[in-house]
Amino acid sequence: MSRDLEQDLRHALRPVDPTPEFTNKLLANIAAERCRAASNKRPWLRQLAVAASVMLALGLGWRTYQQRERALQAHAELLKALAITSRSLDHAYQAVHSLDANRVHGG
Amino acid sequence: MVYSLGLQILRNRAAAEDLTQDVFMQFCQKIASLDSAAHAKHWLRRVATHRAIDQIRRRAPVPTSEDVLSLIDETDADDPLLARHLRALIGDLPLHRRAVVVLRYQEDLDPAEIGELLDMPLNTVKSHLRRALEELRGRLT
Numbered sequence: 001m002s003r004d005l006e007q008d009l010r011h012a013l014r015p016v017d018p019t020p021e022f023t024n025k026l027l028a029n030i031a032a033e034r035c036r037a038a039s040n041k042r043p044w045l046r047q048l049a050v051a052a053s054v055m056l057a058l059g060l061g062w063r064t065y066q067q068r069e070r071a072l073q074a075h076a077e078l079l080k081a082l083a084i085t086s087r088s089l090d091h092a093y094q095a096v097h098s099l100d101a102n103r104v105h106g107g
Numbered sequence: 108m109v110y111s112l113g114l115q116i117l118r119n120r121a122a123a124e125d126l127t128q129d130v131f132m133q134f135c136q137k138i139a140s141l142d143s144a145a146h147a148k149h150w151l152r153r154v155a156t157h158r159a160i161d162q163i164r165r166r167a168p169v170p171t172s173e174d175v176l177s178l179i180d181e182t183d184a185d186d187p188l189l190a191r192h193l194r195a196l197i198g199d200l201p202l203h204r205r206a207v208v209v210l211r212y213q214e215d216l217d218p219a220e221i222g223e224l225l226d227m228p229l230n231t232v233k234s235h236l237r238r239a240l241e242e243l244r245g246r247l248t
Contacts, residue, residue, distance in 0.1 A: 012193035
């Protein structure tokens with residue numbers, strides 16, 4: 001009797017599956033939870049992204065600063081060259097002018 | 108396993124679905140610390156059973172829903188009426204006795220495993236089982 005009752009209990013308590021609708025909903029929720037957990041478990045990834053952004057900004061800033069420095073330097077050199085050229089032209093003009101004057105007066 | 112445990116202890120399909128959802132959400136957070144499939148199965152079984160028991164303790168008794176009684180009647184070739192009657196009788200058992208019976212005959216755990224899972228001494232498990240069988244036998248005759 002006892003053995004029969006135990007067999008009947010096993011039969012009555014056979015495991016049952018949930019409905020497919022519930023299973024699908026549960027799987028979707030688990031997938032969403034795992035995605036959320038994965039992003040929370042890797043804070044270093046977010047920190048790395050921030051650090052990379054800072055490095056990029058610093059790099060771009062440094063490059064812009066260098067370009068501006070080079071432009072200022074080139075501008076200064078151009079002014080210097082123009083000044084030298086201008087002085088040379090003055091000397092040449094004065095030399096020619098004094099030569100012509102000597103010719104006229106001495107001539 | 109989780110859903111079945113919830114269903115047989117809580118006696119209500121909606122409550123069993125809520126319990127299954129909660130257990131698996133907790134499982135997602137815990138999964139990294141579970142080192143094998145056997146460990147994971149043990150964890151799921153333990154948490155599902157304890158949650159179901161806690162839920163019954165906290166809330167007002169939930170009536171056994173009709174769909175729980177007729178769970179497998181459609182495919183019951185042997186004796187669908189007896190199976191249905193037994194499920195109703197199991198639902199009337201005191202809480203811990205019901206949990207022990209479900210773990211013994213649904214999950215096929217031996218009394219030592221049930222004691223470990225429910226944090227219950229082995230002799231208490233055996234006593235619950237013996238009394239449950241006596242009660243069920245008495246109500247069947």
